[in-house]
Amino acid sequence: MSSSESPARTEAVRQAAPLSRLTRRRFLRYGLIGSAALAAAAAGSFAILRRSPVDAIPVAEGIRNLGAGEYHLFRRAIEVLLPTAGTALTPVEEVPVLANIDHMMGLLPAHVRQELGTGLALFDNAAVVSGFHGRRFVDLDDQAAVDYFDAWSRGHSIQRALNTVIKQFVYTAYWREPETWPPVEFDGPVSDDWGLDYLGNAPLPREDQA
Amino acid sequence: MSRRRRRINMPRQGVPVTTARDVAQDPSRGRRFNIKTEVVVVGSGAAGSVVAHELARAGHEVLVLEAGRYYPSSQFTEHLGDTINEVYKDQASQLNSTADVLFVEGACIGGSTVIGACVMHRPPNSLLEGWSERHGLDQMTPEKLAPLYDEIGEEQFVHLNEAHEINATAHKVIQGCEHMGFRWRPVTRNVRRCALTGHCLAGCKPDRKMSALVTHLPWAVGYGAELYADTHVTRVRIENNRATGVDAVVRDPDTGDTVAEMRVDAQVVVSAGGAIQTPLLLQRSQAPDFSGELGRNLALQPFTQVLAEFPEELYGFRGALVGVQVDEFLESDGFLFYSALAEPEQLMAQGDQGVGADHINFMLRYKHLAGLNAFSIDDGRGSVSWDGGVNDGRQIIRWNPSRKEFNRIKQSASLAARIFFSAGAKRVYMPTYQRLEVDSVFDLDKTMDEVDYGLRGMYTFRSNSFSPQGTCRMGSERSRAVVNPNGELFDVAGLFVADASLFPEPMAAAPHWTVQVLAKHVARRIEARRSSLFI
Numbered sequence A: 001m002s003s004s005e006s007p008a009r010t011e012a013v014r015q016a017a018p019l020s021r022l023t024r025r026r027f028l029r030y031g032l033i034g035s036a037a038l039a040a041a042a043a044g045s046f047a048i049l050r051r052s053p054v055d056a057i058p059v060a061e062g063i064r065n066l067g068a069g070e071y072h073l074f075r076r077a078i079e080v081l082l083p084t085a086g087t088a089l090t091p092v093e094e095v096p097v098l099a100n101i102d103h104m105m106g107l108l109p110a111h112v113r114q115e116l117g118t119g120l121a122l123f124d125n126a127a128v129v130s131g132f133h134g135r136r137f138v139d140l141d142d143q144a145a146v147d148y149f150d151a152w153s154r155g156h157s158i159q160r161a162l163n164t165v166i167k168q169f170v171y172t173a174y175w176r177e178p179e180t181w182p183p184v185e186f187d188g189p190v191s192d193d194w195g196l197d198y199l200g201n202a203p204l205p206r207e208d209q210a
Numbered sequence B: 001m002s003r004r005r006r007r008i009n010m011p012r013q014g015v016p017v018t019t020a021r022d023v024a025q026d027p028s029r030g031r032r033f034n035i036k037t038e039v040v041v042v043g044s045g046a047a048g049s050v051v052a053h054e055l056a057r058a059g060h061e062v063l064v065l066e067a068g069r070y071y072p073s074s075q076f077t078e079h080l081g082d083t084i085n086e087v088y089k090d091q092a093s094q095l096n097s098t099a100d101v102l103f104v105e106g107a108c109i110g111g112s113t114v115i116g117a118c119v120m121h122r123p124p125n126s127l128l129e130g131w132s133e134r135h136g137l138d139q140m141t142p143e144k145l146a147p148l149y150d151e152i153g154e155e156q157f158v159h160l161n162e163a164h165e166i167n168a169t170a171h172k173v174i175q176g177c178e179h180m181g182f183r184w185r186p187v188t189r190n191v192r193r194c195a196l197t198g199h200c201l202a203g204c205k206p207d208r209k210m211s212a213l214v215t216h217l218p219w220a221v222g223y224g225a226e227l228y229a230d231t232h233v234t235r236v237r238i239e240n241n242r243a244t245g246v247d248a249v250v251r252d253p254d255t256g257d258t259v260a261e262m263r264v265d266a267q268v269v270v271s272a273g274g275a276i277q278t279p280l281l282l283q284r285s286q287a288p289d290f291s292g293e294l295g296r297n298l299a300l301q302p303f304t305q306v307l308a309e310f311p312e313e314l315y316g317f318r319g320a321l322v323g324v325q326v327d328e329f330l331e332s333d334g335f336l337f338y339s340a341l342a343e344p345e346q347l348m349a350q351g352d353q354g355v356g357a358d359h360i361n362f363m364l365r366y367k368h369l370a371g372l373n374a375f376s377i378d379d380g381r382g383s384v385s386w387d388g389g390v391n392d393g394r395q396i397i398r399w400n401p402s403r404k405e406f407n408r409i410k411q412s413a414s415l416a417a418r419i420f421f422s423a424g425a426k427r428v429y430m431p432t433y434q435r436l437e438v439d440s441v442f443d444l445d446k447t448m449d450e451v452d453y454g455l456r457g458m459y460t461f462r463s464n465s466f467s468p469q470g471t472c473r474m475g476s477e478r479s480r481a482v483v484n485p486n487g488e489l490f491d492v493a494g495l496f497v498a499d500a501s502l503f504p505e506p507m508a509a510a511p512h513w514t515v516q517v518l519a520k521h522v523a524r525r526i527e528a529r530r531s532s533l534f535i
């Protein structure tokens, strides 16, 4: 029996059904992630759609703003989005990508943060029901995870939003670190290296000097 | 008799600013303190700094309150991430209500001028003629504003880019335009001896950019103006249809904790918080809104960045950030294009940059890329509103493209792609939420057809706004405008608006120069009415 026909999948589909009933009007009324939140609430909780072995892995020390589910989601997203091993790019393990994501999360206004949390849970759990072998995103193999991102980048508005948010968190958190620049030959800070003189404040306009 | 203030010593570097830390360390002030002044200016950006300089020079006591922190150029790191954390509003995460359009603004002493791209565009006469005719703005004719444009031009060291200020990205744009027969020209910029660091968006460390940090603010201080950073104005106090001052909170910029509450008594209040924050401040203050236009007519000047890959190495991120503009379509279609290639971190906000190996290959070809920012005029149908109480409410920005605006964005992005193909690009990356690459100009239309308007145009193009405008529009009719031709609210004496909110209609050109011209105009109108406004 294929996993797509398993009782777990049937149950997952049942629980996630409210998502497919998101109407255009409701979507417009409640905003983007807000409507995902409604669907999540109606479905009970996404966190129970399918357990994953990664749920048992503890969150790294120093993580303050990411919940456990979010932490595992981003950890997996980083592996999938930035497979730097064997390439000229700075190895992703040498860049504090997760710590940067955690920091950025902490800067979000409370209401955005809350909606984003719901959206991330949706991204992780929707893989269970959308043709990805009944597994959460965190458990997809590399190719399936890449395909999942690609599918969401071409999906409906909520999917495009979440695909973008996750990529942007991961890529920004990586590319903002100076050690990632040499392989792409971006120069970074130059003024001190070039010995530029600092001009200070501009002289008063002519009219003032009269 | 001239009341012009005697100049005190103008600082040679930096600006004296009272910060939250200074307030916290000064026991004489306590947790609540009052200040009396003649003029209080809310916001220290493009408009606020000009107003402060003009009115301080005219002899007034001027106090400038700025919500953002003081981040002097001596602390700039030429690292965009650091700058975003320190001085970009909400760490560059200010979004519309559907979270698909990014509104980037500066929130620091100097406002958006600190992180601006230096382009100074003098709009065509037709724009000002239209404003003046359709909104009863007799003072806004091109002839009447010309002296103010000239003054700002001189104060800002505005000059046409010279040959060394045209980088490889710009050369690709020139090449494409020459093949297509499109009109292009070097941009005019407010830079003194540009050092070509390319770090405009992270602040100009060697002080070559003529931001407010090194021009109007130190000049205003030279005439005795005082500046507070970390000071968020929560409300304008209005009594009997007259502005009497403002309430503000001084917050620790790192923790957000309130350090003190401040009350300012002033005879004139000038709001220069920018086109998003000024209407919100007036809404929080329950300013009368007879026309119902307060916070409406928001125009974005949405832009997308089209990237092109060339066979040769360009290092298009080096040199002056913006080299040339394509203004062929400015008056006919409201499109304006500026050459510029974002640095790696910012590139991630411009399009879908691929997944996994695809992303890595894309970034390894970074030195082969050129970028063209495609601005298209929108119709000013957006709005900003404040939802909730003065202290616990939140802002809502509403803007999604109409079908017409969506088509304009699409058309401008397609034109940018054509320019690059004509210059020999082998691949163009479209600025969309879905990954779209085009390998031949013959595939362009077909590929662009994949971008469907869908649900209110949401999550289609990666649009950004650097130049919101129009939310307190100026005009002569109380039933259609928020402020009168002097910049004063129709029903509140002594309360002025001086920033980008004033624009009566959307403009296609880069707005900085015009914002400063209008700010000068408002300051001069205040001064002209000195006897009725000041005791």
Ligand SMILES: Cc1cc2nc3c(=O)[nH]c(=O)nc-3n(C[C@H](O)[C@H](O)[C@H](O)COP(=O)(O)OP(=O)(O)OC[C@H]3O[C@@H](n4cnc5c(N)ncnc54)[C@H](O)[C@@H]3O)c2cc1C
Pocket (backbone or CB within 6 Å): B042, B043, B044, B045, B046, B047, B048, B065, B066, B067, B068, B104, B105, B106, B107, B108, B109, B110, B111, B112, B113, B115, B116, B117, B118, B119, B120, B121, B201, B231, B232, B233, B234, B272, B273, B274, B275, B277, B278, B281, B466, B467, B468, B499, B500, B501, B509, B510, B511, B512, B513, B515
């Ligand atoms: C990254 C970037 C690049 C740009 N590049 C260009 C360019 O090349 N050419 C061009 O023409 N235009 C450019 N612009 C746009 C241009 O900078 C703005 O149009 C212009 O600065 C608007 O001036 P303003 O005074 O209305 O607002 P701002 O310059 O943004 O200043 C507003 C200030 O008010 C403060 N403030 C707001 N509310 C309050 C409050 N309640 N209490 C206290 N303080 C408050 C803010 O913190 C901010 O510092 C750019 C903008 C950005 C963000």
